[in-house]
Amino acid sequence: MGLDRLDDPDYPSMAMGEAAHVLDVEPAFLRSLDSAGIVSPHRSTGGHRRYSRRQLEHAARLRELLDHGHSLESASCIDQLRTDLTASESQLHAAHAEVDRLRRAIEDLGGSSGTTTPSDR
Secondary structure (H helix, E strand, O other): OHHHHHHOOOOOOEEHHHHHHHHOOOHHHHHHHHHOOOOOOEEOOOOOEEEOHHHHHHHHHHHHHHHOOOOHHHHHHHHHHHHHHHHHHHHHHHHHHHHHHHHHHHHHOOOOOOOOOHHHO
16 A cells, blocks of 8 residues: 555545644644544644544635634534535436436437427526
């Protein structure tokens, strides 16, 4: 596996001091996210916090919302809603692609019914 793990967004590759430096925050900020159960870093065998890229991205989004005056609770809620919306948009895009694929397959079979949909007009 080796260096391939560094490409894994969930691999806990960064210690708390490094993570705080990268995010330009105090380590206390990261500890507060851990205490609140919002960003729970992995723990090394020695008990040290280790952060993944995905966790750092989450913490950075929360920091931005906090800097805009949101409470930690509302920042967490906003971030979760944004994440859910992105996932829903991806699912919707995949569903549209599947409908288009099926429509082409039906047309290739000569089974076009001659009807049109609002997107065909």
